[in-house]
Amino acid sequence: MGxxxxxxxxxxxxxxxxxxCALLLLAPxxxxxxxxxxxxxxxxxxxxxxxxxxxxxxxxxxxxxxxPHWHTYWRNPGDSGEAPRIDWTLPPGVRAGPxxxxxxxxxxxxxxxxxxxxGRALHPVTLRIPADWPVGEPIAVRAQAHWLVxxxxxxxxxxxxxxxIPTAAQAGPSDPRVRDDFARARAGLPAGTIDGAExxxxxxxxxxxxxxxxxxxxxxxxxxxxxxWGLIEHAADQPWRRRGDRLEIDLTPGEAASATDPGGLxxxxxxxxxxxxxxxxxxxxxxxxxxxxxxxxxxxxxLPLALGLAFLGGLILNLMPCVFPVLAxxxxxxxxxxxxxxxxxVLHGLxxxxxVLVFFAGLTAILLGLRAGGTAVGxxxxxxxxxxxxxxxxxxxxxxxxxxxxxTLGGTLMGxxxxxxxxxxxxxxxxxxxxxxxxxxxxxxxxxMGAALGYALTLAWPRALAILLALGLGLAAPFLALSLxxxxxxxxxxxxxxxxxxxxxLAFPMLATAAWLVWVLSVQAGPTGVALVLAGMxxxxxxxxxxxxxxxxxxxxxxxxxxxxxTGLLLALWLGFATAGPTTAGARLAAEPTRGGLQAEPWSAxxxxxxxxxxxxxxxxxxxxxxxxxxxxxxxxxNTQRVAxxxxxxxxxxxxxxxxxxxxxxxxxxxxxxxxxxxIYVFYPAAGEPRVLPQILTPGGVVQALGTAxxxxxxxxxx
Amino acid sequence: xxxxxxxxxxARPLAAFALAALGVLFAWxxxxxxxxxxxxxxxxxxxxxxxxxxxxxxxxxxxxLEWTNDGCPYVRKHYGSxxxxxxxxxxxxxxYVWLSVISSAPGSQGHVTPAQADALTAEHKAAxxxxxxxxxxxxxxxxxxxxxxxxxxxDPAGILVYMGGIDDRATSDPADIPGARNxxxxxxxxxxxxxxxxxxxxxxxxxxxxx
Numbered sequence: 001m002g003x004x005x006x007x008x009x010x011x012x013x014x015x016x017x018x019x020x021c022a023l024l025l026l027a028p029x030x031x032x033x034x035x036x037x038x039x040x041x042x043x044x045x046x047x048x049x050x051x052x053x054x055x056x057x058x059x060x061x062x063x064x065x066x067x068p069h070w071h072t073y074w075r076n077p078g079d080s081g082e083a084p085r086i087d088w089t090l091p092p093g094v095r096a097g098p099x100x101x102x103x104x105x106x107x108x109x110x111x112x113x114x115x116x117x118x119g120r121a122l123h124p125v126t127l128r129i130p131a132d133w134p135v136g137e138p139i140a141v142r143a144q145a146h147w148l149v150x151x152x153x154x155x156x157x158x159x160x161x162x163x164x165i166p167t168a169a170q171a172g173p174s175d176p177r178v179r180d181d182f183a184r185a186r187a188g189l190p191a192g193t194i195d196g197a198e199x200x201x202x203x204x205x206x207x208x209x210x211x212x213x214x215x216x217x218x219x220x221x222x223x224x225x226x227x228x229w230g231l232i233e234h235a236a237d238q239p240w241r242r243r244g245d246r247l248e249i250d251l252t253p254g255e256a257a258s259a260t261d262p263g264g265l266x267x268x269x270x271x272x273x274x275x276x277x278x279x280x281x282x283x284x285x286x287x288x289x290x291x292x293x294x295x296x297x298x299x300x301x302x303l304p305l306a307l308g309l310a311f312l313g314g315l316i317l318n319l320m321p322c323v324f325p326v327l328a329x330x331x332x333x334x335x336x337x338x339x340x341x342x343x344x345x346v347l348h349g350l351x352x353x354x355x356v357l358v359f360f361a362g363l364t365a366i367l368l369g370l371r372a373g374g375t376a377v378g379x380x381x382x383x384x385x386x387x388x389x390x391x392x393x394x395x396x397x398x399x400x401x402x403x404x405x406x407x408t409l410g411g412t413l414m415g416x417x418x419x420x421x422x423x424x425x426x427x428x429x430x431x432x433x434x435x436x437x438x439x440x441x442x443x444x445x446x447x448x449m450g451a452a453l454g455y456a457l458t459l460a461w462p463r464a465l466a467i468l469l470a471l472g473l474g475l476a477a478p479f480l481a482l483s484l485x486x487x488x489x490x491x492x493x494x495x496x497x498x499x500x501x502x503x504x505x506l507a508f509p510m511l512a513t514a515a516w517l518v519w520v521l522s523v524q525a526g527p528t529g530v531a532l533v534l535a536g537m538x539x540x541x542x543x544x545x546x547x548x549x550x551x552x553x554x555x556x557x558x559x560x561x562x563x564x565x566x567t568g569l570l571l572a573l574w575l576g577f578a579t580a581g582p583t584t585a586g587a588r589l590a591a592e593p594t595r596g597g598l599q600a601e602p603w604s605a606x607x608x609x610x611x612x613x614x615x616x617x618x619x620x621x622x623x624x625x626x627x628x629x630x631x632x633x634x635x636x637x638x639n640t641q642r643v644a645x646x647x648x649x650x651x652x653x654x655x656x657x658x659x660x661x662x663x664x665x666x667x668x669x670x671x672x673x674x675x676x677x678x679x680i681y682v683f684y685p686a687a688g689e690p691r692v693l694p695q696i697l698t699p700g701g702v703v704q705a706l707g708t709a710x711x712x713x714x715x716x717x718x719x
Numbered sequence: 720x721x722x723x724x725x726x727x728x729x730a731r732p733l734a735a736f737a738l739a740a741l742g743v744l745f746a747w748x749x750x751x752x753x754x755x756x757x758x759x760x761x762x763x764x765x766x767x768x769x770x771x772x773x774x775x776x777x778x779x780x781x782x783x784l785e786w787t788n789d790g791c792p793y794v795r796k797h798y799g800s801x802x803x804x805x806x807x808x809x810x811x812x813x814x815y816v817w818l819s820v821i822s823s824a825p826g827s828q829g830h831v832t833p834a835q836a837d838a839l840t841a842e843h844k845a846a847x848x849x850x851x852x853x854x855x856x857x858x859x860x861x862x863x864x865x866x867x868x869x870x871x872x873x874d875p876a877g878i879l880v881y882m883g884g885i886d887d888r889a890t891s892d893p894a895d896i897p898g899a900r901n902x903x904x905x906x907x908x909x910x911x912x913x914x915x916x917x918x919x920x921x922x923x924x925x926x927x928x929x930x
Contacts, residue, residue, distance in 0.1 A: 080866045082891070082924070112927050
């Protein structure tokens with residue numbers, strides 16, 4: 001019989017079968033096998049050794065060769081994406097461990113960030129082969145791998161990777177074709193685990209602190225990759241620094257920062273070295289050491305009491321060395337105008353008061369604005385900005401020179417400086433003097449003023465404003481009283497030549513203030529900053545000197561002199577603003593060796609928490625270069641043999657925080673005690689509540705504070 | 720003396736409140752995006768018909784925002800299966816204003832003209848109250864929208880009560896939908912029952928928003 005003609009149905013079946021067969025033939029090439037190439041990735045499953053040995057683990061590798069500019073993802077993919085995964089089909093008894101992920105890179109997509117790989121992603125995975133696996137029988141492994149690969153578009157892809165592994169009683173040599181791949185894969189895995197990492201809340205977000213010793217040399221870049229979504233903003237910058245033997249990284253909290261496991265991976269690059277990564281064991285620590293409820297009196301101050309204290313504080317500010325000369329000069333000016341009509345004198349006093357109050361209102365607005373902006377600032381924060389310090393040094397230099405008679409300042413040259421020259425009567429100048437007095441008084445926080453200010457800054461703005469205005473009123477009160485009460489004014493000494501002598505003498509407190517400000521700058525901006533501000537002072541004085549010499553000269557020369565003064569001023573300002581550059585690391589003061597043998601460690605919330613957890617008593621000293629009270633306390637009380645001996649005897653850890661430059665962590669600590677300025681001294685006994693010491697220290701007071709916590713020490717005090 | 724004592728006593732909760740407010744302030748400024756329990760970021764964005772939708776005008780209404788991008792496989796998972804459309808209809812029936820938002824920049828995947836957006840809505844038989852076009856990404860950035868899909872639920876007082884994923888299965892596989900826990904549905908149930916939300920913040924998953 002010849003071949004039967006095909007029925008219509010058979011023909012159709014054949015027609016369908018042909019492409020179906022082709023598809024079945026092609027399909028294994030596309031989706032099964034090893035390697036498998038998809039549109040964007042070539043995937044391979046590799047085994048490290050030829051024959052595997054039953055009972056011994058065998059390392060496999062999922063290698064994804066990714067199309068250029070496309071990427072796959074880390075185990076936490078970041079803001080979007082999905083990590084690769086494998087569904088295994090394994091013979092009974094054989095088990096695959098978790099897919100391992102080498103250190104990822106940050107892949108930025110607009111405002112978002114992903115964590116993943118470009119070029120090649122190598123994921124090791126360990127296969128466990130049971131000891132009773134028949135030797136010689138190959139192991140058939142099927143891995144269905146799924147991954148998301150994205151450029152701008154995302155494509156979910158998958159492949160079924162088949163691998164047949166021979167078995168033998170003896171392990172084969174590592175396969176030379178895959179040796180490099182395994183070496184590279186292992187190099188990407190964490191070099192080790194760093195324990196003792198701590199995550200704490202800070203006013204700027206979160207701070208991760210970890211021991212830096214395991215990192216070895218000096219890291220060039222550092223980045224923390226969280227294990228889980230929600231802990232941090234993945235795209236945010238991570239400013240980091242070394243502080244003592246710890247590395248600190250500032251993190252921006254994510255959507256679920258407090259509810260997410262804090263673990264992760266630290267990826268470090270060194271100047272010339274490779275990328276290294278470390279698994280971090282992170283524990284959470286309390287944000288601010290002292291709970292707000294334990295804060296002393298300030299938080300409990302009633303408003304009338306706070307207003308009274310603020311007024312009193314303002315009064316006392318008049319006696320501050322940086323304010324008194326201003327007041328004295330003003331009183332001097334008033335004495336010079338004894339013949340003025342009462343109305344004008346009152347106007348003068350009111351203008352001065354207005355100047356003070358406007359300054360305080362303005363400062364309150366700025367302070368509250370900055371607070372709302374999240375910047376951790378405290379009282380005296382102006383002095384934490386080097387160019388501000390430089391410019392204040394200029395102002396005091398110029399005022400000093402003018403008082404000494406080297407310069408004649410017109411009221412128009414410098415509103416503030418002009419107001420200081422004795423004898424000038426304008427209400428505008430009085431206003432300027434008031435504002436200047438307030439400006440220089442602000443950082444001089446008298447001991448109990450800290451409480452009033454700390455209280456004010458935690459309040460709603462109308463109350464904060466009321467308290468700061470009360471402070472200003474206190475500052476303005478003596479002068480206002482002088483101008484309001486003619487009786488008082490009449491008791492002022494008669495004007496005479498003594499005024500010139502006094503004026504000349506008052507140049508020196510001004511110059512002393514300038515010298516002090518330069519020293520503050522030396523701490524903030526180092527030798528470069530000092531050089532800049534001294535050069536600025538030189539050109540400014542030179543310009544003003546030229547102007548002074550040409551004051552009585554013909555108009556052309558006068559113009560040249562004014563030009564020289566202006567040039568000097570602009571150059572000086574430029575140099576002053578340049579001091580913002582060379583800011584030194586904050587630990588300058590903290591690292592300064594102390595004479596009395598008292599060894600200080602730089603303060604950090606983490607160090608404090610650690611020491612307290614170890615049951616070690618801690619003494620915290622928050623200081624700043626521009627805080628005179630702080631320095632006096634250190635000289636006369638803390639850096640004495642007696643205190644050092646007491647500290648040693650009680651094994652007290654001495655932590656010193658430097659608030660010279662802005663530091664949000666110290667700001668938070670101060671806020672925790674209702675303070676917004678330094679100094680603050682807190683003693684943490686080994687057990688029990690922390691104790692805040694007075695702002696004026698004596699050696700006996702400090703020793704007693706330690707002693708009340710430990711009776712033995714009180715006796716050793718008598719030696 | 721007693722007056723003094725009283726004033727001190729009265730000042731205490733005030734000071735505590737101020738300190739707490741300060742803490743909230745810090746927390747608010749520290750985190751970049753919107754916060755659950757806080758007023759939802761305002762927006763005024765035009766829809767495909769040119770009508771401007773202003774959050775302030777929606778006071779008194781419950782609102783759901785859904786970031787979307789038709790080219791994204793994770794969006795397709797939920798539209799291809801009809802899951803998103805079912806949720807939209809369910810929400811509309813419960814009185815929610817459902818706004819789909821497209822923040823893809825011009826030239827990026829998912830960027831569409833108003834006509835194309837309407838065609839997609841028709842093709843998917845989707846049921847949003849409107850599709851908002853945010854090619855500048857202003858609204859997306861204000862909400863910190865990271866993925867497509869990314870969902871936000873706002874209560875009638877304008878407070879953000881939910882942000883996160885549509886469900887807990889962060890894959891592009893439609894087969895995962897039946898077993899998934901749909902967080903938006905849970906949020907609607909909690910909100911309508913007057914309960915605090917069991918899952919106010921979850922992980923959004925999908926493709927990145929193409930800003």
